[in-house]
Amino acid sequence: MCGAPAFPDREGVIEVKQLTKRYGRARAVDDLSFTVQPGHVTGFLGPNGAGKSTTMRLILGLDTPTSGEALVNGRRYATLGRPLHEVGALLDANALHPARSAYNHLLWMARSNGIGPVRAAEVLEQVGLAGVARKKAGGFSLGMKQRLGIAAALLGDPGVLLFDEPVNGLDPDGVRWIRDLMRSLAAEGRTVLLSSHLMSEMALTADRIVIVGRGRLIVETSVKDLTERYDSLESAYLALTAGSVEYGAAR
Known part of the structure; x- marks a missing residue:
């Protein structure tokens, strides 16, 4: 890490506070609040159009909220001096210069x-x-690009990590590798926020779950709690999001 955070009691914590993002009259994120704590893999679930990717972009300062705030270590991402030392992220595996080698991409x-x-x-x-x-x-294949994106996220040895659909393009061995990596990072005391549509994989990987629909929070709880109340994580997800599906909507 690059020095002690300004708010040591919030080290490693992601805080989303009454976050709203409007695009014209549409609300991609609507008064959303939740907290992601260190030492856990927190699954971030929701139907297409639920606002998951927008929320991640807001946390990373890639978009500006209409109202509310998203904080990492008690601060906005834009105020971090050397952000890779504190936050690592994989949002889009294709976000790289195709003419650069993998090493030069990371070196830059x-x-x-x-x-x-x-x-x-x-x-x-x-x-x-x-x-x-x-x-x-x-x-590179998509799976190799995913691995390169994960390498980029790990580059600064950060305490907070965000991954959006990191298993896309990976074979079964690669999927298992991602699962083991996510869990090992959390076991080291890091904060891991993981978005994925694969319910079976999320059930094996995540400790806690945040489910959103139409930009709003549906539930924030542990996987154990949901699987005690429903037959499976998939059953819980389908029941809780039944009224939030928007076919053809953007993520």
């Missing part, structure tokens, strides 16, 4: 945050891409 990010080149090599090894480090990322 590392230099922007005062991270040494050795760390770029370390995370490529960690995600299983050391053998293709010098190959152009534009030629």
Whole structure:
């Protein structure tokens, strides 16, 4: 980490407080509040159009809220001096320069945050891409791009991590690897917010669940609580979101 946070009692905590984001007359996020604590994998679930990706973008300062706020370590992302040391994220595996090698992609990010080149090599090894480090990322499969995006998220050794559909394009071994990685990161005391549509995988990976629909909070609880009240996490999700499905809506 890059020094003690301004609010040490909030270290590693993601706080979403009465967050609203309007696009014209449409509300992508509507007075949404929840908290993500360290030491857990928190699953972020909701139908298409529920506002999950928008919420993640707001947490990361990639969009500006209409009202409310999203804080990491008690601060807005935009105020972090070297954000990669505190927050890592994978939102879009295709967000890379296709002509850059995997190593140079990470090296460019590392230099922007005062991270040494050795760390770029370390995370490529960690995600299983050391053998293709010098190959152009534009030629990678989706699964390889996902692994490179995870390497980028881990680059600054951050305490807070956000992943949006990280298992897309991965084979079964890759999916299991992601599951083990998420759980190991949480076991180290990190905060992990994980968005995925795979209910079976979320049931195996997450400790806590935040479910949203039409931009609003439906439930914030533990996986254990939901599976005690319903037959499975999938049954709980389908029952709780039955009135929130918007076919054809954007995420």
